[in-house]
Amino acid sequence: MAINELADAIAGFALFADLTTPQRQQVADVLTEQWFADGEKVLRQGLSGSGLYIILDGTAAIRIDGQDRANLRAGDFFGEISVLLGEPPTADIVAIGPLRCLVLPPAQVETFLKSNPGVMFRLLQGEARKVRVTTEWLS
């Protein structure tokens, strides 16, 4: 996909909802597109050095010790906890059917979020939702 097409493709994602068109183009220029076939691993449990992923289209499973726990879909992001804490992922992320993602290298996440406070806020909202779901499971 060309930068302009990518910028359009992410326009509907909550994470990038507050960005102007040139900002979305910059995001599309900074992030790298990757494609995965059915069953391919995107993140690997226990392996360091992974990045922040945003699903462009397709579905991915969160798999812990071989057990699928939940699915992720277009607009969802993953890998942020490992990047923010500097720890390896605690789950595999596996493509369920063809999967297209955008990737931000771990070393660029801090600068990227600080220079895009709107994205940082939306990411925090996403984290808040995850905490709420976890709390509901525990209660």
Added chain:
Amino acid sequence: MAELADNRPFPPGRYPIVVVGSGPGGLQLAYSLSHLGVPHAAISADDAPGGMFRKWPVFQRMLSWTKPYPGFPPGSREFERCDWNSLAGEDADHRGLMAHVMDRTSHFPSRPEMQKGLELFASRSGLRIRYGCRWEATRNQDGEFVLETSDGEYRARTVVFAVGVAQPLRPPIPGAEHAALYGELRPIESYKDRRVFIIGKQNSGFEIASGLLPWARQIILASPSSTKLSVNTHSLVGVRARYVQPVEDWALAGGVVILDAAIEEIKPAGGELQVRTRTTANVAIEFAVDDVIAATGFLAPLQDLPQLGVTTFGQSGLPAQTAFWESLSVPGIYFAGTINQGAKGLVKHGIPSNSGAVQGYRYNARVLARRLAELHGVEIERRTIPAADVVSTLLGEATRGPELWHQRSYLARVIAFDRERGIVDEGILPLVHFLDSGEFEGAAALTLESNGKEDLYPIVYVRQGGRVKETPLPDDPFLNFETAVHRSMLADALKPLLSPSLSRAGE
């Protein structure tokens, strides 16, 4: 032409494998297949070896070095670490050939020297390629691929495309037709005293800007995201130091403008070109210039392969590939050369493989040739290693092996610990294959890793009981990974695999 056709090898027909292309990637694969005795045909539209290096880089000097005096003799494995340009030969007189053709005015060979080095490799190794045979169309028929070429039809169950990523990409910007593409530059003198707007802030954009510095009145480089420099990323990500002069010119207010902005439109107006841009802070800036040059990347010229079902991704339309460089969507179609960038690997710490460059993909091609050989019934012998030698073998690879050096976190030396076969050196393999395929249970893979901050360091992956554990070893200022600390840490990491019974089997 008729006389040429009579002498050329590989006439149209049915072959087990067909290799398309005679750039470094195609040459390396054809060479490695020949070395292993794998029957195949190699065809190329060009009339001589070298691929894109027969005309580019446009300013006629490579971005990859060959150090003349690295302290290792040309032809040794260690020398390959310092020689990014030679192909990987198996016989002594096929190795390190670039060192023999360079005039040593620079450790970056000129383009003609690069071409000469590749021609020397092809002639000295007696490489057989059918030149002047253009691949034109592809179809899938009766379980095999049919390549229509300018010479007739080739049929094979396995086809390897080594066709480069060198088709300049025109950006989807209104008025982009007014921009010259990489390769469409006029003679440099014609830019004298002109204002030049370059779209794109990658190496190709900065190569052009560097070349124009002595000629142009003003140079503007623009793209949405900011420039990264390889000296900061500690990797090949970013603009290489050779092309950083325009950055310094900008930093010292010498007249170069480097802008983070989206380009909205290019419009001719009164003998000049108006370029409308918008910065990420949403400020509109318009430039009046004499020339616009688009250095906005390159496409893989896959022709009709996407219609055949080959999935592509990214701006370059790279085919999505397995760890062994096979199309993820059309089995039997493989890729070699710079197009291997489509097999991403782990991209640990955000640092990609060197599969886009000769020093990376020459090893991919050698690994692929071995893989194809085995798939086509050629037996590859594997050596066993005494248990007492495992640690020193792996640390020797980390300290001297060129494959791990150039393809960090991408290729790995794999050792299998098998109760029946003993301790077996499985050779160099894609790391992702080791991690994900399930082919290896009770095995270790060692590679080098960069994290973009510290010096590189060895890392070992131990696979046992369906789980993989990674253990990074310390870095070393002298890049010596054979110290007592490394030995002790690696021995500890391998301990679960070195059971007493295995130790006996390997002795």
